[in-house]
Amino acid sequence: MSLRRFLVDPAALAVGEVALAAAEAAHARKVLRLAPGAEVELIDGQGRRARGVLTRLDKSGAIVRVEALEEAAPPAPxxxxxxxxxxxxxxxxxxxxxxxxxxxxxxxxxxxxxxxxxxxxxxxxxxxxxxxxxxxxxxxxxxxxxxxxxxxxxxxxxxxxxxxxxxxxxxxxxxxxxxxxxxxxxxxxxxxxxxxxxxxxxxxxxxxxxxxxxxxxxxxxxxxxxxxxxxxxxxxxxxxx
Amino acid sequence: MSLRRFLVDPAALAVGEVALAAAEAAHARKVLRLAPGAEVELIDGQGRRARGVLTRLDKSGAIVRVEALEEAAPPAPxxxxxxxxxxxxxxxxxxxxxxxxxxxxxxxxxxxxxxxxxxxxxxxxxxxxxxxxxxxxxxxxxxxxxxxxxxxxxxxxxxxxxxxxxxxxxxxxxxxxxxxxxxxxxxxxxxxxxxxxxxxxxxxxxxxxxxxxxxxxxxxxxxxxxxxxxxxxxxxxxxxx
Incomplete structure (x- = not known):
C-alpha cells in the first residue's frame, strides 16, 4: 500500500510535531483507520513534503512527528x-x-x-x-x-x-x-x-x-x-x- | 447554435436518403426537438462526414437527405x-x-x-x-x-x-x-x-x-x-x- 498523504498548512509544516487540521485528522481516523505509529507523508501544496510518523490520533486530533523536510525545485518553465x-x-x-x-x-x-x-x-x-x-x-x-x-x-x-x-x-x-x-x-x-x-x-x-x-x-x-x-x-x- | 450531429452506421452513410438508427431518431425528436427541414451533420466514426437536411422525422423514424460526403485524411502518425x-x-x-x-x-x-x-x-x-x-x-x-x-x-x-x-x-x-x-x-x-x-x-x-x-x-x-x-x-x- 502506498504511503498515506495529508495536506497541511504551509505555515504549519516544519520539523518537529505537526498537528493535522481537524478534517484531515478525522479522515485519518475514521476512513483510513490509521493508528499511532503509522508512517505518513505530509505535503503543503507549495512544493514542500515530509515523511513522518503519527504519534497521536484520537478524537482530539492528530499529531505527526516530522524528522526532515524536502523541497522540490519548481519545474521550468x-x-x-x-x-x-x-x-x-x-x-x-x-x-x-x-x-x-x-x-x-x-x-x-x-x-x-x-x-x-x-x-x-x-x-x-x-x-x-x-x-x-x-x-x-x-x-x-x-x-x-x-x-x-x-x-x-x-x-x-x-x-x-x-x-x-x-x-x-x-x-x-x-x-x-x-x-x-x-x-x-x-x-x-x-x-x-x-x-x-x-x-x-x-x-x-x-x-x-x-x-x-x-x-x-x-x-x-x-x-x-x-x-x-x-x-x-x-x-x-x-x-x- | 452549432450543427446537430448524428452517428450513423458506416454502411448506411451515402449520398441520397439516409435513415437514422431508432435511438438517434428518438433523440432528434424528443430531446433535440428538431423538425423536418433542419440542417444536420452525419458522421460514421470512421472518418467520413456529411451535411444533410432532415426530410422526415416522426415516430416511425428519421430520414436525412445527403448531398455530398467528405472524407478526412487520417492524421499521421x-x-x-x-x-x-x-x-x-x-x-x-x-x-x-x-x-x-x-x-x-x-x-x-x-x-x-x-x-x-x-x-x-x-x-x-x-x-x-x-x-x-x-x-x-x-x-x-x-x-x-x-x-x-x-x-x-x-x-x-x-x-x-x-x-x-x-x-x-x-x-x-x-x-x-x-x-x-x-x-x-x-x-x-x-x-x-x-x-x-x-x-x-x-x-x-x-x-x-x-x-x-x-x-x-x-x-x-x-x-x-x-x-x-x-x-x-x-x-x-x-x-x-
Missing part, C-alpha cells in the same frame, strides 16, 4: 494556463488535472463566448483549490496551482509579463500548429497559454491577444473539447518543450 | 495507445478523451499491477465504443478509435509491427524523458505507446518491453495518475511530434 471559463464539470476536471501537470497558475478568462458568468467567484476558487488539494494527495505531486479569480481577457493580457513566452490556441488559425509554435517558447522562464472556451475566441479577441504578443496556433487533425485542449497544451509545454 | 487496464471511471474518461485526441487504436494491457480483471471484456468494449461515439458527436472529430479487447503484455508486445515507433512510459526510467525520446519517433508512420496502470510496470515488464524494442522514457517534474499520463502521451505524439 513556470506555466500559467488561462482557460476560457467553463462550466463546473469541465473546470473541476481541469482543477485536478492541471494540478497533476504541475501548472503554476490557473487564470480563468471571461470571453465573449464563455457560457458561465463570473459570479460566485469566491466559492469557485475555494472549490478548485479543494479539488487541487485532493489531486495532490492522490497523485503525490508537490505543488498545487494558484487559482486566480476569473478576469476579462484584457485584464489577463495586461497581466502577462513582457518577458514571458505567450501562446494563444485559436481554432481559426490557418498557418501555425502548436508543434510549429513550440520552438519559439524554448528557453522562456515563463509561459502563458490562452485557451478558448467552448466556441473559441472571436476574431476580435484573437487580434487583441496577438497585439499583446500572444502567438496564435492551432491543434490540427481533430477537434478537442475546450478542457481537453487545455490539458494538451499544459502537457505539451510541460513534457515536450 | 497512426497512433496506437496501450494503457494498463484501469477501473471504470478512468477508462471511461480515456475512451472519450482518446477519441478527441484522434488515437487510432486503444489496446488495454493486462499487467502485474493492473487492478481490474479482464472479465466482462465484451461489455467493456461496447461501453467504450458508446462513450467514444458520444465524444465524436460532442467534439465533431471524424473518427473513433478501434478498441481492442484487453490482452496480456506479451500479446500486445508481439502485436506491434517491427516498423512502428515504440514508446514505454516507465516511472523508474532514470535517464530519458519523453521530450528526449520524441525525436526518435520522427518520421514513423505508426507509433505504439505503452502506459502503465496505477502503480506502473514492474522492472520485469519494463525489461520485456525493452527487449521488444520499446524505448523507455518518463515524465519528469510531477507524478501523474495513469489516465492523465495516457492523455499526455497521446497529446504530445499527436500535437508536438
Amino acid at each position: 513556470r506555466l500559467v494556463l488561462c482557460p476560457g471559463l467553463l462550466k463546473s464539470p469541465a473546470m473541476d476536471l481541469l482543477a485536478a488535472k492541471l494540478t497533476e501537470l504541475a501548472v503554476d497558475q490557473v487564470r480563468p478568462v471571461l470571453t465573449r463566448r464563455a457560457v458561465p458568468k463570473a459570479d460566485g467567484g469566491g466559492a469557485k476558487l475555494t472549490r478548485w483549490q479543494r479539488l487541487a488539494g485532493q489531486a495532490l494527495k492522490q497523485c503525490g505531486a508537490a505543488q498545487a496551482p494558484e487559482f486566480v479569480p476569473p478576469a476579462h481577457l484584457a485584464q489577463v493580457l495586461a497581466a502577462a509579463p513582457a518577458s514571458a513566452g505567450k501562446l494563444l490556441l485559436y481554432e481559426d488559425e490557418a498557418r501555425t500548429s502548436l508543434a510549429q509554435a513550440l520552438p519559439g517558447l524554448a528557453g522562456a522562464a515563463e509561459v502563458w497559454a490562452l485557451v478558448g472556451p467552448e466556441g473559441g475566441f472571436t476574431p476580435e479577441e484573437a487580434a487583441q491577444a496577438a497585439a499583446a504578443g500572444f502567438v496564435s496556433c492551432r491543434l490540427p487533425h481533430t477537434i478537442l473539447r475546450a478542457e481537453t485542449a487545455s490539458l494538451v497544451v499544459a502537457g505539451v509545454i510541460r513534457f515536450a518543450l | 497512426r497512433l496506437v495507445l496501450c494503457p494498463g487496464l484501469l477501473k471504470s471511471p478512468a477508462m471511461d474518461l480515456l475512451a472519450a478523451k482518446l477519441t478527441e485526441l484522434a488515437v487510432d487504436q486503444v489496446r488495454p494491457v493486462l499487467t502485474r499491477r493492473a487492478v481490474p480483471k479482464a472479465d466482462g471484456g465484451g461489455a467493456k468494449l461496447t461501453r467504450w465504443q458508446r462513450l467514444a461515439g458520444q465524444a465524436l458527436k460532442q467534439c465533431g472529430a471524424a473518427q473513433a478509435p478501434e478498441f481492442v479487447p484487453p490482452a496480456h503484455l506479451a500479446q500486445v508486445l508481439a502485436a506491434a509491427p517491427a516498423s512502428a515507433g515504440k514508446l514505454l512510459l516507465y516511472e523508474d526510467e532514470a535517464r530519458t524523458s519523453l521530450a528526449q525520446a520524441l525525436p526518435g519517433l520522427a518520421g514513423a508512420a505508426e507509433v505504439w505507446a505503452l502506459v502503465g496502470p496505477e502503480g506502473g510496470f514492474t522492472p520485469e515488464e519494463a525489461a520485456q518491453a525493452a527487449a521488444a524494442g520499446f524505448v523507455s522514457c518518463r515524465l519528469p517534474h510531477t507524478i501523474l495518475r495513469a489516465e492523465t499520463a495516457s492523455l499526455v502521451v497521446a497529446g504530445v505524439i499527436r500535437f508536438a511530434l
Whole structure:
C-alpha cells in the first residue's frame, strides 16, 4: 500500500510535531483507520513534503512527528494556463488535472463566448483549490496551482509579463500548429497559454491577444473539447518543450 | 447554435436518403426537438462526414437527405495507445478523451499491477465504443478509435509491427524523458505507446518491453495518475511530434 498523504498548512509544516487540521485528522481516523505509529507523508501544496510518523490520533486530533523536510525545485518553465471559463464539470476536471501537470497558475478568462458568468467567484476558487488539494494527495505531486479569480481577457493580457513566452490556441488559425509554435517558447522562464472556451475566441479577441504578443496556433487533425485542449497544451509545454 | 450531429452506421452513410438508427431518431425528436427541414451533420466514426437536411422525422423514424460526403485524411502518425487496464471511471474518461485526441487504436494491457480483471471484456468494449461515439458527436472529430479487447503484455508486445515507433512510459526510467525520446519517433508512420496502470510496470515488464524494442522514457517534474499520463502521451505524439 502506498504511503498515506495529508495536506497541511504551509505555515504549519516544519520539523518537529505537526498537528493535522481537524478534517484531515478525522479522515485519518475514521476512513483510513490509521493508528499511532503509522508512517505518513505530509505535503503543503507549495512544493514542500515530509515523511513522518503519527504519534497521536484520537478524537482530539492528530499529531505527526516530522524528522526532515524536502523541497522540490519548481519545474521550468513556470506555466500559467488561462482557460476560457467553463462550466463546473469541465473546470473541476481541469482543477485536478492541471494540478497533476504541475501548472503554476490557473487564470480563468471571461470571453465573449464563455457560457458561465463570473459570479460566485469566491466559492469557485475555494472549490478548485479543494479539488487541487485532493489531486495532490492522490497523485503525490508537490505543488498545487494558484487559482486566480476569473478576469476579462484584457485584464489577463495586461497581466502577462513582457518577458514571458505567450501562446494563444485559436481554432481559426490557418498557418501555425502548436508543434510549429513550440520552438519559439524554448528557453522562456515563463509561459502563458490562452485557451478558448467552448466556441473559441472571436476574431476580435484573437487580434487583441496577438497585439499583446500572444502567438496564435492551432491543434490540427481533430477537434478537442475546450478542457481537453487545455490539458494538451499544459502537457505539451510541460513534457515536450 | 452549432450543427446537430448524428452517428450513423458506416454502411448506411451515402449520398441520397439516409435513415437514422431508432435511438438517434428518438433523440432528434424528443430531446433535440428538431423538425423536418433542419440542417444536420452525419458522421460514421470512421472518418467520413456529411451535411444533410432532415426530410422526415416522426415516430416511425428519421430520414436525412445527403448531398455530398467528405472524407478526412487520417492524421499521421497512426497512433496506437496501450494503457494498463484501469477501473471504470478512468477508462471511461480515456475512451472519450482518446477519441478527441484522434488515437487510432486503444489496446488495454493486462499487467502485474493492473487492478481490474479482464472479465466482462465484451461489455467493456461496447461501453467504450458508446462513450467514444458520444465524444465524436460532442467534439465533431471524424473518427473513433478501434478498441481492442484487453490482452496480456506479451500479446500486445508481439502485436506491434517491427516498423512502428515504440514508446514505454516507465516511472523508474532514470535517464530519458519523453521530450528526449520524441525525436526518435520522427518520421514513423505508426507509433505504439505503452502506459502503465496505477502503480506502473514492474522492472520485469519494463525489461520485456525493452527487449521488444520499446524505448523507455518518463515524465519528469510531477507524478501523474495513469489516465492523465495516457492523455499526455497521446497529446504530445499527436500535437508536438
